[in-house]
Amino acid sequence: MPDPSRTTTAAPGPRTQGPDGHPPLLEVRGVTKTFGSGRRRLTALDGVDLRLGRGETLGLVGESGCGKSTLARVLLGLERPDAGTVRYDGVDPFALRGKELLAWRRRVQMVFQDPFASLNARMSAAELIGEPWRTHRDVVPDARAREKRIRELLSLVGLRDSDAHRHPNEFSGGQRQRIGIARALALDPDVIVCDEPVSALDLSVQAQVLNVLSELQSRLGVAYVFISHDLSVVRYISDRVTVMYLGKVIEHGATEDVFEQPRHPYTAALMSAAPVLDTSRSGEDREIRLHGEIPSPFDIPSGCRFRTRCPRAEDRCAAEAPQAVVRDGAGGGDAHTALCHFPLQAGTAWA
Structure with a gap:
């Protein structure tokens, strides 16, 4: 049975302060984004909340079509939400115009999934890294200073000065992604959105590449929103994890809390399917197999959207949308929330 002194039910939402007591760098509240109209109306994001502190990594996981990439586009200011708010240091980027908007765009950059497709094959590494300065001319205005800065960025990502004049076809996949990371760093951003940045690599x-990202974070204090379907990668690099299903955040908490004691049945199923490298644990936990297909985002189930695949579902799950059940994180850390009528408890069986 849950400890009533540590468990409460409340509407989901990030704190106005992080676990370190400081205001979040990025705060998202109730963000909704839909596409289409009428019966062909697709809800890509449905009341999404999240926050990101300075110098931390938030892992964003979920199956294809759960809304991760749409959320990334909202965070980058490329998609305007239909409802909800996005704040960077208290500033709404969608309210900015002209020079203010241009200055804000320096603060949030992107590392793309495919290092082969995201680099222009006709440009040298130096040209690729310095490409953002064509738009943001005041960042490094002097040509000599640009050459120096490019050498510094190459060194930061583990490449040599002599690599500056080579073209993408002369690099390996990992080296190309390092160039992509250097390009993202060229404007000294506060936040980098990493969309499956290592999935195309051996x-x-x-x-x-993950070690490069970790070292850069330690040195520069940059924060990452790290999108991935690879749970082992997310566990390695993330401070906190947000799990999405059909456009909604269904679980959130400190990384070890979510991985060691998943509270939402969907999260537990994801964790059980992840490969286990520790052979001493082989067979310790059986894989949870979900039945049925992911519902169409054009026709999301009533009540709990996961109920059509959940063996724990009851009549209440179809009739009533769940609220977030909040439990203190391990050791009094970040709150651990699950959007479920019947959240899993530590030591209890799946069914």
Whole structure:
């Protein structure tokens, strides 16, 4: 049974302060985004809340079509939400215009999934890294200063000065992604949105790129929103994890809380399907197999949107949308929330 002194039910929403007591760098509240109209109306995001502190990494996970990429476009200011708010240091980027908007765009940059497609094959590494300065001319206005800064950025991501004049076809996949990271750093951003940045790379190269990102964060204090379907990668690099399903945040908490004690049945199923490298744990937990297909985002189930695939579902799940059940994080850390009528408890069985 849950400890009533530690568990409450409340509408989901990020705190106005992080667990370190400081205001969040990025705060999203109730963001909704739909596409189309009438019966062909698709709800990509439905009341999404999240926050990101300075110098931390928020992992964003969920199956394809859950809304991760749409949320990334909202965070980058490329899609305007239909409802809800987005704040960077208290500033609404969608209220900015002209020079103010241009200055804000320096603060949020992107590392793309495919290092082969995201770099112009006709440009050298130096041209690719310095490309943002064509728009933001005042960041490094002097040509000599630009050359120096490019060498610094190459060094930061583990490349050599001599690589500056090489073209993308002369680099490996991991080296190309390092160029993409250097380009994202060229404007000294506060936040970098990483959309599946290592999924196109071999396993050993993934580890190298992840280490580069971690070292840069330690050195520069940059924050990451890290989108991935690879749970082992998310666990390695993230401070906190947000789990999405059909456009809604269904679980959120500190990384170890979510991985060690998932509270939403969907999260538990994801965790059970992840490969286990520790052979001593092989067979310790059985894989949870979900039945049925993901519902169409054009026809989201009533009540709990996961109920059509959840063996724990009851009549209440169809009739009533769940609110977030909040539990203190391990050791008094960040709150651990699950959007479920019957959240899993530590030590209890799935069914």
